[in-house]
Amino acid sequence: MRSKGQIEHDETDVADPRELEFQALIDSDQRIEPRDWMPDGYRKSLIRQIAQHAHSEIVGMQPEGNWITRAPSLRRKAILMAKVQDEAGHGLYLYCAAETLGVDRSELIDLLDQGRQKYSSIFNYPTLTWADVGAIGWLVDGAAITNQIPLCRCSFGPYARAMVRVCKEESFHQRQGFESLYALSHGTTEQHAMAQDAVNRWWWPSVEMLGPPDTESTHSAQSMAWGIKRFSNDELRQRFIDMVAPQAVVLGLTPPDPELRWNEERGHYDFGKPDFEELRRVVGGDGPCNRQRAAHHLKAQEDGAWVRAAAAAYATKHPAASAAA
Amino acid sequence: MTLGVAGAAAVYTLRAADDCLVLSHRLAQWSSWAPTLEDDIALTNIALDLLGQARGLYARTAELDATGRSEDDYAFLRDEREFVNCLLVEQENGDFATTTVRQLLCSTFQLALWQSLTTSTDEQLAAIAAKAVTETTYHRDHATDWTLRLGDGTAESHERMEAALATLWPYTAELFESDAVSQEASILGVGPDPESLHPEWHGYVTRVLGDATLVVPQSTWKPSGGRQGLHTEPFGYMLAEMQHLHRSFPGVTW
Ligand SMILES: [Fe+2]
Ligand SMILES: [Fe+2]
Numbered sequence: 336m337r338s339k340g341q342i343e344h345d346e347t348d349v350a351d352p353r354e355l356e357f358q359a360l361i362d363s364d365q366r367i368e369p370r371d372w373m374p375d376g377y378r379k380s381l382i383r384q385i386a387q388h389a390h391s392e393i394v395g396m397q398p399e400g401n402w403i404t405r406a407p408s409l410r411r412k413a414i415l416m417a418k419v420q421d422e423a424g425h426g427l428y429l430y431c432a433a434e435t436l437g438v439d440r441s442e443l444i445d446l447l448d449q450g451r452q453k454y455s456s457i458f459n460y461p462t463l464t465w466a467d468v469g470a471i472g473w474l475v476d477g478a479a480i481t482n483q484i485p486l487c488r489c490s491f492g493p494y495a496r497a498m499v500r501v502c503k504e505e506s507f508h509q510r511q512g513f514e515s516l517y518a519l520s521h522g523t524t525e526q527h528a529m530a531q532d533a534v535n536r537w538w539w540p541s542v543e544m545l546g547p548p549d550t551e552s553t554h555s556a557q558s559m560a561w562g563i564k565r566f567s568n569d570e571l572r573q574r575f576i577d578m579v580a581p582q583a584v585v586l587g588l589t590p591p592d593p594e595l596r597w598n599e600e601r602g603h604y605d606f607g608k609p610d611f612e613e614l615r616r617v618v619g620g621d622g623p624c625n626r627q628r629a630a631h632h633l634k635a636q637e638d639g640a641w642v643r644a645a646a647a648a649y650a651t652k653h654p655a656a657s658a659a660a
Numbered sequence: 661m662t663l664g665v666a667g668a669a670a671v672y673t674l675r676a677a678d679d680c681l682v683l684s685h686r687l688a689q690w691s692s693w694a695p696t697l698e699d700d701i702a703l704t705n706i707a708l709d710l711l712g713q714a715r716g717l718y719a720r721t722a723e724l725d726a727t728g729r730s731e732d733d734y735a736f737l738r739d740e741r742e743f744v745n746c747l748l749v750e751q752e753n754g755d756f757a758t759t760t761v762r763q764l765l766c767s768t769f770q771l772a773l774w775q776s777l778t779t780s781t782d783e784q785l786a787a788i789a790a791k792a793v794t795e796t797t798y799h800r801d802h803a804t805d806w807t808l809r810l811g812d813g814t815a816e817s818h819e820r821m822e823a824a825l826a827t828l829w830p831y832t833a834e835l836f837e838s839d840a841v842s843q844e845a846s847i848l849g850v851g852p853d854p855e856s857l858h859p860e861w862h863g864y865v866t867r868v869l870g871d872a873t874l875v876v877p878q879s880t881w882k883p884s885g886g887r888q889g890l891h892t893e894p895f896g897y898m899l900a901e902m903q904h905l906h907r908s909f910p911g912v913t914w
Contacts, residue, residue: 393697396692396700403688404685404688404901404902405901405902405905406905407905407914408732408736408906409681409714409731409735410914411914412711413712416688416691416704416707420691420700420704420705420708423701423704515914519914522913522914523909525909631692635692638695638756639694639695641816641817641820642696642756642817643695643696644816645813645814645816646809646813648814649808649812649813652812
């Protein structure tokens with residue numbers, strides 16, 4: 336197991352013949368597996384990214400879980416519960432993928448609770464109405480898919496394999512979100528208004544989810560060279576817009592972007608400039624729900640500490656029973 | 661009270677449905693609050709199974725009571741006094757020990773009920789039960805594992821389990837109450853009189869509690885009334901939260 340020091344300690348990698356071999360593997364599109372040699376920077380960068388991704392899945396359970404007890408039909412309730420459960424499953428695969436790099440899940444969760452690792456800033460917005468659940472499925476899961484499909488070809492094997500499974504489920508979530516919003520949009524006037532209001536609030540934060548503009552993105556170049564990232568933030572943002580803009584038309588809902596229109600020449604949609612100042616503020620900790628999400632996660636961890644301690648004590652007393660469980 | 665064939669079967673089925681729905685709702689309240697990710701997933705799994713069972717049972721109830729109600733009518737448009745679940749399932753989650761004990765007591769009861777219902781003269785109930793036996797076996801196993809770990813874990817977990825048992829044990833008497841509905845259902849072969857499930861339930865629960873170094877509490881207090889729609893105060897808040905959105909938009913499609 337690696338210590339916290341190895342996650343955070345930043346040492347420059349010295350030139351190493353193994354590094355050339357490593358880069359050659361990546362350049363020929365081969366997968367790096369946990370036992371293979373890898374530069375320290377690659378390992379640290381992956382741990383940070385996979386942990387942040389895992390944390391996002393877990394914190395993301397909060398805004399949608401907020402509607403489980405109020406879901407308006409038993410069918411919608413079952414769909415929502417299964418979705419939130421999938422997100423917990425995604426968090427679990429991702430923590431496992433990170434563990435293959437020599438860190439421990441509990442260590443990463445501590446870093447989250449200490450505010451030393453981040454999660455996607457999209458989850459720092461509140462879910463104020465039932466329509467927000469549909470809007471999150473459509474837009475937030477949609478943006479997540481856009482980000483994650485290229486990660487299925489990521490150079491690190493365990494991360495790539497986790498992404499294949501996660502992407503299948505995220506596509507399912509996106510379709511369900513779309514379907515839920517469609518029902519609202521084509522329901523009564525009040526339901527339609529609820530759906531439009533949700534799209535007004537979730538559109539820009541979702542567009543911003545693809546990250547800061549390429550001119551400001553800090554980790555991009557190295558991640559590209561390492562085969563972790565395949566497309567730039569702005570390329571992904573364009574893909575996302577191109578996917579959801581026509582879907583909005585089918586939904587009968589209007590994205591809050593007056594500049595959104597098809598550009599025949601480019602073969603893409605044009606769109607307005609996201610408010611990246613707002614994104615920076617939210618990432619920096621001053622979004623509407625940053626404090627609430629962190630406090631919720633921390634409280635769940637603290638409330639569960641005695642349970643985890645009891646399980647550990649039982650396992651020590653009854654090694655055979657615990658191994659079988 | 662004479663309910664007629666369909667009447668008794670309908671009320672009998674509705675009781676089981678409400679037990680499933682209410683317990684599912686309580687478990688779903690754990691989402692994002694469980695002590696480990698694995699348990700967050702497991703509790704939601706159990707909640708989803710119970711919700712599925714409830715939906716099947718509401719559909720059957722609607723045929724038996726011939727009201728043509730939908731599953732959502734049963735869940736969202738009945739008031740507190742019309743719910744006929746037992747009091748045990750509506751008890752608040754409390755800490756993880758309370759939820760574990762509630763699950764052990766409920767799942768053991770439900771498993772015995774489902775096993776018996778697999779031979780129901782009502783073919784639809786028998787079909788629902790066949791699937792539910794597999795699901796509920798897992799629910800009981802999960803609760804059993806945690807009962808052992810927490811009962812025989814640390815001093816703190818043992819103490820919390822004792823407290824949870826003391827709180828919840830009195831509510832178990834109601835599970836096995838026999839009345840006109842259950843007697844008629846039993847005579848018709850629709851389902852067992854709950855009274856008959858007690859020996860099996862008691863045998864399993866006391867064995868697990870013993871293995872978990874826990875003592876079965878004694879209680880002279882035997883709260884009851886759920887099957888007649890007389891519930892505990894927290895249940896009203898649970899329904900208020902569960903029903904408010906559905907009721908705010910009457911008659912719409914979600
Ligand atoms: Fe996810
Ligand atoms: Fe998702």
